[in-house]
Amino acid sequence: MYAQLVKSEGMKSAAELSPQERAFQDRxxxxxxxxxxxxxxxxxxxxxxRQIGQHAHSEIVGQLPEGNWITRxxxxxxxxxxxxKVQDEAGHGLYLYCAxxxxxxxxxxxxxxxxxxxxxxxxxxxxxxxxxxxxxxxxWLVDGAAIMNQVxxxxxxxxxxSRAMIRICKEESFHQxxxxxxxxxxxxGTAEQKAMAQxxxxxxxxxxLMMFGPSDKDSVHSTQSMAWKIKINTNDExxxxxxxxxxxxxxxxxxxxxxxxxxxxxxxxxxxxxEPDWSEFFEVIAGNGPCNKERLGARVKAxxxxxWFRDGLLAHAEKAQARRAAxxxxxx
Amino acid sequence: MSSEWPLWEVFIRGQHGLNHRHVGSLHAPDAELAIKNxxxxxxxxxxxxxxxxxxxxxxxxxxPSDKGPLFEPSNSKVYRHPTFFEIPEEVGHM
Ligand SMILES: [Fe+2]
Ligand SMILES: [Fe+2]
Ligand SMILES: [Fe+2]
Numbered sequence: 176m177y178a179q180l181v182k183s184e185g186m187k188s189a190a191e192l193s194p195q196e197r198a199f200q201d202r203x204x205x206x207x208x209x210x211x212x213x214x215x216x217x218x219x220x221x222x223x224x225r226q227i228g229q230h231a232h233s234e235i236v237g238q239l240p241e242g243n244w245i246t247r248x249x250x251x252x253x254x255x256x257x258x259x260k261v262q263d264e265a266g267h268g269l270y271l272y273c274a275x276x277x278x279x280x281x282x283x284x285x286x287x288x289x290x291x292x293x294x295x296x297x298x299x300x301x302x303x304x305x306x307x308x309x310x311x312x313x314x315w316l317v318d319g320a321a322i323m324n325q326v327x328x329x330x331x332x333x334x335x336x337s338r339a340m341i342r343i344c345k346e347e348s349f350h351q352x353x354x355x356x357x358x359x360x361x362x363x364g365t366a367e368q369k370a371m372a373q374x375x376x377x378x379x380x381x382x383x384l385m386m387f388g389p390s391d392k393d394s395v396h397s398t399q400s401m402a403w404k405i406k407i408n409t410n411d412e413x414x415x416x417x418x419x420x421x422x423x424x425x426x427x428x429x430x431x432x433x434x435x436x437x438x439x440x441x442x443x444x445x446x447x448x449x450e451p452d453w454s455e456f457f458e459v460i461a462g463n464g465p466c467n468k469e470r471l472g473a474r475v476k477a478x479x480x481x482x483w484f485r486d487g488l489l490a491h492a493e494k495a496q497a498r499r500a501a502x503x504x505x506x507x
Numbered sequence: 508m509s510s511e512w513p514l515w516e517v518f519i520r521g522q523h524g525l526n527h528r529h530v531g532s533l534h535a536p537d538a539e540l541a542i543k544n545x546x547x548x549x550x551x552x553x554x555x556x557x558x559x560x561x562x563x564x565x566x567x568x569x570x571p572s573d574k575g576p577l578f579e580p581s582n583s584k585v586y587r588h589p590t591f592f593e594i595p596e597e598v599g600h601m
Contacts, residue, residue: 210571212568212570212571213571214571259551262547262551263551266547266548266549266551269533269548270531270548273531273532273533274531276514276532281511282511282534283511338531339531346551346552485512485536486510488512488536488537488540489510489512489536491536491537492536492537492540495537496537
């Protein structure tokens with residue numbers, strides 16, 4: 176989802192584990208949290224850096240499609256709300272970079288990898304937000320899918336990641352509600368507004384389903400990550416839960432999920448639904464989505480344009496420190 | 508390529524009367540900006556009444572491998588807990 180395609184290390188069988196690895200796995204099986212300086216297998220550390228980094232990048236890049244509408248929000252109140260929501264996403268990115276940094280990688284290193292394309296962010300943010308209803312759909316569906324993923328990750332085995340998730344989850348439900356609130360206003364508005372809301376749902380439905388990553392049968396990285404409790408639920412489990420939760424919400428709005436195969440399945444007590452177009456997903460991940468260049472371009476530009484400012488503040492801090500040190504010497 | 512701002516650990520007092528508690532870290536050029544950034548990153552919803560920041564490099568920490576020697580000695584000293592002593596009921600609450 177926010178980390179859709181995280182390469183994990185190969186899964187070792189119980190017999191192949193060294194005594195140290197065995198003891199580590201036992202701790203995880205007992206539900207113990209792993210903390211920063213404790214021993215961990217190199218693969219666990221690397222997979223976590225990839226996953227937390229990808230998650231952090233998604234929060235940061237995720238600000239762009241919504242930030243696009245801050246200056247054009249229909250009322251001052253909506254603008255203030257959207258601003259607070261987007262600011263939260265910046266915070267989420269920072270909590271996650273901070274968790275990743277406890278694994279021995281620096282934030283600037285992670286950002287460099289985002290900027291040179293070697294690390295990814297969620298495919299969803301490569302779709303455009305064309306009108307105000309899209310901001311409603313993003314909060315409702317995108318944050319809704321994000322929450323679905325993040326709630327289970329509160330139980331993840333790595334302490335700093337788990338704590339970041341707990342904090343993020345507390346803040347997320349406002350995001351989804353503000354989105355649904357926009358959708359309610361639009362769906363209960365004029366015929367044109369309702370049509371805009373339907374159009375937004377039509378465009379965001381399948382990209383939202385893709386957020387959970389490829390189907391379990393094609394997801395090669397899940398087994399080891401689940402054994403390590405870096406991942407708790409499978410992609411398909413989460414996608415199913417998301418669909419089951421969202422369909423009644425769409426019904427309340429009087430909007431139609433754009434899926435002719437959507438049908439309640441009494442036996443599994445859940446909906447049957449169409450898979451998204453996975454070839455589109457892989458294209459977007461590969462950099463060929465509608466907004467990949469724009470998003471990454473905006474990130475790189477912000478980073479490069481801000482360099483003089485970051486350097487200036489650091490130079491100021493160093494000078495002030497030198498002045499303080501000199502004053503101390505003079506006083507002695 | 509500019510150099511990275513130092514890392515600061517952030518501690519927040521959630522309410523009057525409570526200890527400051529570690530909440531996470533952030534990057535900032537100096538202490539003053541670290542506090543300002545901590546305000547924006549960690550207290551957007553009234554989570555605090557006071558902020559401490561300290562450079563991460565200045566924190567000394569016990570090593571996980573010392574867990575045994577450091578903490579096990581207290582395991583055997585059960586008499587440090589009031590429940591170790593049985594006080595007859597007639598004596599009343601103590
Ligand atoms: Fe988000
Ligand atoms: Fe978020
Ligand atoms: Fe969010």
